[in-house]
Amino acid sequence: MANQDKKNRQVTGTSLLEVRNLKTHFFTKAGVVKAVDGVTFDIKPGETLGIVGESGSGKSMTAMSIMRLIPSPPGKIVGGEIEFEGKNLLSMSEKELKKIRGNEISMIFQDPMTSLNPVFTIKKQMVETILTHQDMTKKEAIDRAVELLDLVGIPDARARLNNYPHEFSGGMRQRVMIAMALSCDPKLLIADEPTTALDVTIQAQILDLLNRLQEEMGMSIMMITHDLGVVAEVCDRVMVMYAGQPVEFTEAATLFDHPKHPYTWGLLNSIPKITKKKEGQKRLEAIPGLPPDLRNLEAGCHFAPRCKHAMDSCYSKNPSYEPCEPDHFVRCLLYEEKEEVLSND
Amino acid sequence: MLNYIIRRLVFLIPVLLGVTLIAFSLMHLIPGDPARSMLGEKATEEQLEALREELGLNDPLAVQYGRYLGQVVTGDLGKSVKSDISVAEELANRLPATFELTLFAMGVAIFVGVLAGVIAAVKQYSWFDNISMTGALFGVSMPIFWLGLMMIWLFSVKLGWLPPSGRLSHEIELTTITNLYLLDSILTWNWEAFWDSFKHLLMPGLALGTIPMAIIARMTRSSMLEVMRQDYIRTANAKGLSRFPVIFQHALKNAFLPVLTVIGLQFGYLLGGAVLTETIFSWPGVGRYVYLSILGRDYPVVQSTILVIAAIFVIVNLITDILYKYFDPRISYD
Ligand SMILES: Nc1ncnc2c1ncn2[C@@H]1O[C@H](COP(=O)(O)OP(=O)(O)OP(=O)(O)O)[C@@H](O)[C@H]1O
Ligand SMILES: [Mg+2]
Numbered sequence: 101m102a103n104q105d106k107k108n109r110q111v112t113g114t115s116l117l118e119v120r121n122l123k124t125h126f127f128t129k130a131g132v133v134k135a136v137d138g139v140t141f142d143i144k145p146g147e148t149l150g151i152v153g154e155s156g157s158g159k160s161m162t163a164m165s166i167m168r169l170i171p172s173p174p175g176k177i178v179g180g181e182i183e184f185e186g187k188n189l190l191s192m193s194e195k196e197l198k199k200i201r202g203n204e205i206s207m208i209f210q211d212p213m214t215s216l217n218p219v220f221t222i223k224k225q226m227v228e229t230i231l232t233h234q235d236m237t238k239k240e241a242i243d244r245a246v247e248l249l250d251l252v253g254i255p256d257a258r259a260r261l262n263n264y265p266h267e268f269s270g271g272m273r274q275r276v277m278i279a280m281a282l283s284c285d286p287k288l289l290i291a292d293e294p295t296t297a298l299d300v301t302i303q304a305q306i307l308d309l310l311n312r313l314q315e316e317m318g319m320s321i322m323m324i325t326h327d328l329g330v331v332a333e334v335c336d337r338v339m340v341m342y343a344g345q346p347v348e349f350t351e352a353a354t355l356f357d358h359p360k361h362p363y364t365w366g367l368l369n370s371i372p373k374i375t376k377k378k379e380g381q382k383r384l385e386a387i388p389g390l391p392p393d394l395r396n397l398e399a400g401c402h403f404a405p406r407c408k409h410a411m412d413s414c415y416s417k418n419p420s421y422e423p424c425e426p427d428h429f430v431r432c433l434l435y436e437e438k439e440e441v442l443s444n445d
Numbered sequence: 446m447l448n449y450i451i452r453r454l455v456f457l458i459p460v461l462l463g464v465t466l467i468a469f470s471l472m473h474l475i476p477g478d479p480a481r482s483m484l485g486e487k488a489t490e491e492q493l494e495a496l497r498e499e500l501g502l503n504d505p506l507a508v509q510y511g512r513y514l515g516q517v518v519t520g521d522l523g524k525s526v527k528s529d530i531s532v533a534e535e536l537a538n539r540l541p542a543t544f545e546l547t548l549f550a551m552g553v554a555i556f557v558g559v560l561a562g563v564i565a566a567v568k569q570y571s572w573f574d575n576i577s578m579t580g581a582l583f584g585v586s587m588p589i590f591w592l593g594l595m596m597i598w599l600f601s602v603k604l605g606w607l608p609p610s611g612r613l614s615h616e617i618e619l620t621t622i623t624n625l626y627l628l629d630s631i632l633t634w635n636w637e638a639f640w641d642s643f644k645h646l647l648m649p650g651l652a653l654g655t656i657p658m659a660i661i662a663r664m665t666r667s668s669m670l671e672v673m674r675q676d677y678i679r680t681a682n683a684k685g686l687s688r689f690p691v692i693f694q695h696a697l698k699n700a701f702l703p704v705l706t707v708i709g710l711q712f713g714y715l716l717g718g719a720v721l722t723e724t725i726f727s728w729p730g731v732g733r734y735v736y737l738s739i740l741g742r743d744y745p746v747v748q749s750t751i752l753v754i755a756a757i758f759v760i761v762n763l764i765t766d767i768l769y770k771y772f773d774p775r776i777s778y779d
Contacts, residue, residue: 202685214676
């Protein structure tokens, strides 16, 4: 399914980014919103990691926690560790973080229409990024900006530099965002639903562009999306999130061929492209029910109320997040019980 | 852009024509005989007739208006019935005084107001936010005459720090070039005059600037709060920019648009409407001139001054609109 074989870049063993048991909560008047509640994953150099989940599952807040840009108040990272190249991002000063943001880790966002500042030219916005992190003259920075716009496929780059964002189409703006994000050769690019706001054909172009740039530049990508099609297209491994927690984490191919978590089954069933493979035009099946209110989560599995396979124990016992097979993490009692059965034998 | 300015300037013509009509009717809408209301009860019939003849009040209205228009177009703003001094000459002295006062007041108002608004927004709900915004609330509702009198009482009468009236002490010599005294004293390298005129300017300037300052501060705060939530601010932070450029470039340039509208309106309003302040501090500007002319029923002066003030107001608005383009490139003038 996932076209890993098309990729000829090197994914090496040691992690570039390691997130362990990350907890980011929002302290609002109406209660504590546990937006991110125990997220653990890692990204290897050159790898594309997908993060999928419904709206509100904490994908963006996981990303913003890595950038250390959680709006505070009301948000606060209350626990866990984030290590980037062995350096602890959570203990860094604002000054040290500025050297990481936009330089070693950069980010692109969902809506290219609003993510660029409307009152500055593209030139100003690109050059300031380059000059913030690199020791260059303004002229060299402009040349670099032209080079980058060329790279992301903006025709007539030098002339377009003097344009304002509103003079570009949505797809072109996302290209500008990508160029800006890549201007300092980041080791990690966080892409938060980079294609959601775009037309389907443009979506494919942007994904192709990201694939190509990754091959050329070798950075890792953290691809946040709610579209499993995107995952199939570009991701090496995937983490599925539900209600602020990871529920399944494995190779993209494995996730499509042997999904373990009932929530993942639900997601796969709700995507026609994926399901029609075997059963023909099977009807689209949305997961019934709604995600829980993150302010008062009940004991037990958060997905249990919507789960067709829920057992009595699911409502009382918190499933642990364990590998059920090597490199295949899942948070579900179905597999814990099995293990118990196995070990009882 | 140039096209736009020319178009706007052409468009000024009907507006100003309308203003001349209003200014003209002013004199004729007043019940009774204008000549008598100008000269008072004790005037003899001969005096009245002489004035009527002089002002052409015996001609049909249309003829009178046509004549008035002809004069205005050639730059003849008439002369005072009381002092016989031409209005144009008087305004040449008084406009710079008002201009200096307004520039100073608006300069302080914009600087303090914008800065306070930005800090209040960035530190929302902090003690600074609470205090400055409560202060601004008082500022907006402060009666200028009361504020002015309190200032005079404290700084002139009690403490004796600042002069209560005028633009310059009598004993100070100043060669005037632009008639903006602060500027002239800098141009002629006359620090004594600079300090003296600054002390004269301080109280009326602050009194006049209080309300615009308060309005600008509140406007800047709410506009900044709105802008700081925008996606492009998140982008600017994610790029690794420091707080200062994020707030004062990325956010403020966007947040400034609604503030600019307020500044333009207030500026025009102050230029013509400093009547109260100029009166309290005996500031020899246009506002005080209008005030004295109304008291003295010197209608030709009132008529022409209103016309000039209206013209300035309209021009300030035009400048504001042009500045808009600088702050928001999305605005198209074609
Ligand atoms: N400033 C905030 N105050 C309170 N709660 C917040 C705040 N920001 C985010 N949240 C909560 O955090 C949770 C996770 O939000 P997040 O933006 O990470 O979701 P997401 O997975 O990115 O969803 P989407 O697909 O819609 O982008 C949401 O339930 C949201 O209500
Ligand atoms: Mg999101």
